[in-house]
Amino acid sequence: MEELFKRIHTEDIQENVFKLIGTDWMLIAAGMPDHYNMMTASWGTAGILWSKPVIITFIRPQRYTYELMEKQAFFSVSFFGKEHKDLLTLCGTTSGRDLNKMGIDGLSSVETPNGTIGFKEANLMLECRKIYFDDIKPEFFQVFDIEKIYPAKDYHRFYIGEIIQAWEKKPIA
Numbered sequence: 001m002e003e004l005f006k007r008i009h010t011e012d013i014q015e016n017v018f019k020l021i022g023t024d025w026m027l028i029a030a031g032m033p034d035h036y037n038m039m040t041a042s043w044g045t046a047g048i049l050w051s052k053p054v055i056i057t058f059i060r061p062q063r064y065t066y067e068l069m070e071k072q073a074f075f076s077v078s079f080f081g082k083e084h085k086d087l088l089t090l091c092g093t094t095s096g097r098d099l100n101k102m103g104i105d106g107l108s109s110v111e112t113p114n115g116t117i118g119f120k121e122a123n124l125m126l127e128c129r130k131i132y133f134d135d136i137k138p139e140f141f142q143v144f145d146i147e148k149i150y151p152a153k154d155y156h157r158f159y160i161g162e163i164i165q166a167w168e169k170k171p172i173a
């Protein structure tokens with residue numbers, strides 16, 4: 001990990017988080033080095049909570065990633081350049097139940113000292129410890145058109161991840 005990425009403070013992340021998450025998309029990875037899975041997400045938020053830097057991901061219960069998120073204390077969120085958009089589309093349209101995403105060409109895993117999975121091709125990776133989760137509850141919607149997003153009533157579970165380390169790709173020497 002340390003050969004390819006350097007540790008940075010979350011305050012030194014230069015990119016606009018709205019663009020990173022909403023436009024460029026993120027890849028959420030969960031699991032163990034010998035059995036992990038990843039999915040694309042474009043809904044989420046990053047900031048400060050309980051005086052900690054956090055990222056909050058929203059995962060529907062039918063995702064394979066959800067199953068792995070439930071089992072592990074750590075997960076990661078990675079951001080890539082435009083050239084990887086096709087791979088993000090693949091990870092966002094195919095389930096790990098149907099395709100072994102560990103074998104996808106162009107997404108090579110890398111492990112942090114803590115055992116969290118990231119990807120060599122990423123520009124930025126946020127290593128997270130799950131510190132809280134809850135499910136979206138329809139009875140609390142204050143704007144009623146949000147319900148339309150859930151015709152199957154598959155309300156997202158959100159995971160608040162404390163960012164224990166931000167890793168930025170080192171420039172190629």
Ligand SMILES: Cc1cc2nc3c(=O)[nH]c(=O)nc-3n(C[C@H](O)[C@H](O)[C@H](O)COP(=O)(O)O)c2cc1C
Pocket residue numbers: 025037038039040041042043044058059060062063064065066088089091092093094095096097
């Ligand atoms: C651009 C994009 C954004 C997505 N955002 C989310 C999201 O925020 N939450 C979610 O549950 N699914 C989201 N998805 C859908 C999952 O990535 C998709 O269902 C994926 O196949 C799940 O993979 P898995 O079953 O291997 O976990 C998104 C898909 C795309 C293409």
